[in-house]
Amino acid sequence: MITVENLSKSFATNGNSVVALRDVSVDVQAGSLFGVVGPAGSGKSVLARCIALQERPDRGVVRLDGLNTGTLDGRRLREIRRQLGVVSSKPELIAERTIAGNIASPLEQLGVDGPQRRSRVGSLLDLVGLTPRAAQRPGELTAGQLRRVAVAKALAAAPAVLLADDPTAGIDPEEAGSVLTVLDRARSELGTTVVVTTPDAGVVRRLCDDVAVLEDGTVVERGSVLDLISNPGSRTAQALLPSIETPRSQNGRYDRAVDVVLVGFASVGALLPEAAGRFDVEFATIGGGLTRIGDTPV
Incomplete structure (x- = not known):
């Protein structure tokens, strides 16, 4: 966690x-996909x-599983940093090395032996969907593919946490969708805690738990x-939910017009009829939209 x-920081x-x-x-809960948007x-x-x-x-403290990282220095700081994989928006890859070689470089620095290193690189190439590109060099790949290579490289040493700074x-x-799929697989298949920063609310809509x-x-x-998003007035709801506009003349035909957010297919089919029966009122839908938050329809 x-x-x-x-935390405060100035420059x-x-x-x-x-x-x-x-x-x-x-x-940030362990094993979650956490978004920082702004x-x-x-x-x-x-x-x-x-x-x-x-x-x-x-000022302030960053704790990793309860450990105050502000007290760390030297060797212990380097050890903890190895538990943190970082993907920047501008991947730093070695142009002369193959894709497999770039992913292997953190393992080489750690002294991981050849067979174990090749096995790890192979599994990561499969995770990011780039096995056919293993022998190619960075200059032969698209920007999105390079981003996926950067994710694989950051995961090479099996970090507990992956930080992806504006990954799309x-x-x-x-290609952005492919990168987000890889981040989701890192969480679901490897158990990695993933923190994503982004200005794009769509990334949060597709990927994040919190x-x-x-x-x-x-x-x-x-x-x-x-x-x-269950609170229509929240900033998150305003950014993620469809924008619905209804004519004022429509609103005037009813006693009251309200915004309702229904989460999940079961809610859509059951909530309004149940409320109508319980409170003896009639509901009419005068506007609406559908989106998906992760795998959940809203």
Whole structure:
């Protein structure tokens, strides 16, 4: 489990102090897919770097399974960092090495023997759907394929946590979907805890169990995605649910017009008839839309 407690971080820019994070607190459950969503400059990437132990906060604590990472240094810090895989929006791959060789490089640094290394690389190539590309070099792959290679490389040392910073940036929707599928497989098949930062609410809609919404370095909303969208007034609901507009003349024909969020197919078929019978009222649908949060229809 990752626990971020009252994290603050600022940077000096042109003689001024710029606040990137302000008293940020989030909990990421082990084995979950957690999204951090917000516009550019909201502090998403800084938070990811702090969790990855690449930045030290000015104040606050990052705990990994209860361990206060702020007390670590030297050898112990390096050991804990190995439990954290990081995927940036600009993959750092060695142009002269094959795709398999790039994925193997973290294992070579750890001294993993050849047969074990080849087995691990083979399973990761299968996970990211790039087995036929194993002998190719980075220059022969598309941007989306390179992103998947970066995910495989970050997973090579079997980290407990994978941090993906804006993993769909700069790639087309189809390739972005393939990258998100790989992140989902990392969680479901390897048991890896995945933290994704993104400005795109669609990534959260497709992928995440829980979310924190950042604005100007502050968490303005956090919780289970399905819980948050059940409140039509929440920022998460406004970002993820379909925009429905109905003519004012329609509303005037009824005693009251309300927004209702139905989660799951069973709710759609049963909730409104049950409410009509219980409260002796008539319901009429004057507008609606359908989306999917992960595998759940809403």
